[in-house]
Amino acid sequence: MRVNVPLSFGMLHLAPLWGEFMAAYPEIDLDVTLNDRVVDMVDEGYDLAVRISALPDSSLVCRKLASTELVACASPGYVDIHGTPRHPSELASHRVLAYKYFSGRDEWQFHGPGGKVQVRTNARVYSNNGDTCRAIALRDGGIILHPDFMIGEDLKEGRLVRLMPEYRSIELGIYLVYPPRKQLPLKVRCLIDFLLDAFREPA
Secondary structure (H helix, E strand, O other), X not given: OEXXXXXXXXXXXXXXXXXXXXXXXXXXXXXXXXXXXXXXOOOOXXXXXXXEEXXXXXXXXXXXXXXXXXXXXXXXXXXXXXXXXXXXXXXXXXXXXXXXXXXXXXXXXXXXXXEEEEEEOOEEEEEOOHHHHHHHHHOOOOEEEEEHXXXXXXXXXXXXXXXXXOOEXXXXXXXXXXXXXXXXXXXXXXXXXXXXXXXXOOO
């Protein structure tokens, strides 16, 4: 069974589950590809994919696995040097580390006491890999807007600090997606049920 998953989410939250799935279903072989590119599932022959987005692809069948919130954060060292932004508009003058595949690109959105706020940031670094931006942020390199599934432990341990907590950014769904078929293959059904159960109470 061919499965495509986002790189960071796949490494952090799915890789630890594959051994358990294989033990439960020894007759199913896996081919797991990790990348952040949106693949064409039919043309590239994938049975199942994980997509993280505000809205699922309407051409595919979707099951919601979990949700994740984008969080603006930086290291304590960064804010000691450059100051702490109090309002999203101040982000325009800060060092930003941007994830290239983020649908908003340089436009970061927040909801706060006065409603919706949108700010155009000026990225010092672009990367197609969120872990790269996180690593630079941990070394006092700038501000990131990252999903909490990536930086939750950093926030708990104080390696990163949440900025402007009264302003919340967007929430994204984490979806299992697969091409529409008259009858879903049993192997795909088994993996869907396994993952839905594993994420019944997400970390």
